[in-house]
């Protein structure tokens with residue numbers, strides 16, 4: 001990793017973010033101009049890139065009836081969700097809050113699948129009223145609670161069991177692995193059949209499908225074909241018992257190339273999946289998050305100071321773990337480039353730690369990264385930050401969460417303004433002292 005930043009990839013920092021006459025752009029708009037207009041730290045998203053990814057998924061899997069249920073947790077900005085929905089996609093949600101977002105963004109309820117191990121009654125009720133595509137049930141306790149809620153409302157609940165296929169999914173970090181037996185997600189294959197039997201017999205549950213989600217940032221097709229085999233075997237067994245499924249959901253987790261390398265080959269996946277599903281007359285659901293929005297976002301951050309200490313060079317920026325948590329949380333690696341001038345041109349390249357202002361040693365965007373030595377005041381772009389960027393931003397250290405801008409048809413649209421100090425303390429109260 002890391003060659004791109006030294007050579008100053010003329011293609012830019014990611015697709016949709018080219019370098020034009022030395023300056024990084026989002027499509028036709030200079031990033032420096034956006035930073036001056038909206039301030040930093042700033043997230044910038046490329047609408048065209050997002051819509052192109054949705055279209056690409058839909059074309060690649062056009063051999064079967066297909067629902068792209070975009071994983072809202074990757075980037076839940078309403079404008080982003082709205083454009084994804086307008087491109088024909090639905091949503092994969094993991095909370096009542098995400099349901100609220102998806103509906104507010106105009107995504108129809110019947111294109112929403114509801115996953116997650118800890119659904120509350122309140123969330124189930126809201127999802128039932130919204131007419132979701134299905135609940136992806138992760139335990140027997142959840143199935144019983146869902147049946148009770150559906151019975152109380154008199155509204156049958158569409159159900160799929162999220163099976164844990166117990167496959168090895170070689171993700172870059174253990175925190176992003178979910179498809180092995182010892183994870184909290186999904187129902188073991190040995191127990192899934194019994195849950196289907198219960199659901200099939202219940203008056204207020206409707207069996208619809210089967211699903212799995214094996215992890216995140218996976219670049220090989222093999223773990224998916226392993227999971228597919230497990231799900232198909234279960235679907236075939238159920239069919240033999242008279243329980244007909246309508247769809248199969250292979251989850252998300254398709255990896256992207258953070259340093260310009262290819263991500264998961266979707267065509268190869270389609271070649272393995274499509275014939276098996278069409279033969280059985282099963283619809284396909286996929287739940288990509290990162291691979292829809294990852295490349296379509298950058299984080300812009302300005303250099304405050306450059307400081308040498310203990311033999312190291314620290315580049316202190318106005319963005320850090322509160323804006324982009326991935327590097328400190330699970331060792332996520334992002335391209336970082338100066339926005340102006342071809343990187344490296346006439347400048348000394350030195351290994352630097354790019355760190356934020358937060359009072360934590362774990363607050364960094366990159367460590368030991370060879371960069372043309374940045375200057376105070378200079379603007380840096382952090383690439384492939386469209387997924388799990390703003391979505392994981394926090395107010396730690398009472399920092400204001402950054403603004404988000406959507407670039408569309410040559411215009412920069414502010415789709416979330418920077419937080420204010422009033423918003424920072426909203427909902428807090430100082431009770432009167434009783435002495």
Ligand SMILES: *Cc1c(COP(=O)(O)O)cnc(C)c1O
Pocket residue numbers: 071073074092094115116213215216217251252253254287288289290291387
């Ligand atoms: C997080 C998640 C996804 C999306 O993962 P990506 O790596 O962003 O594609 C899909 N489905 C479920 C159930 C998830 O929890």
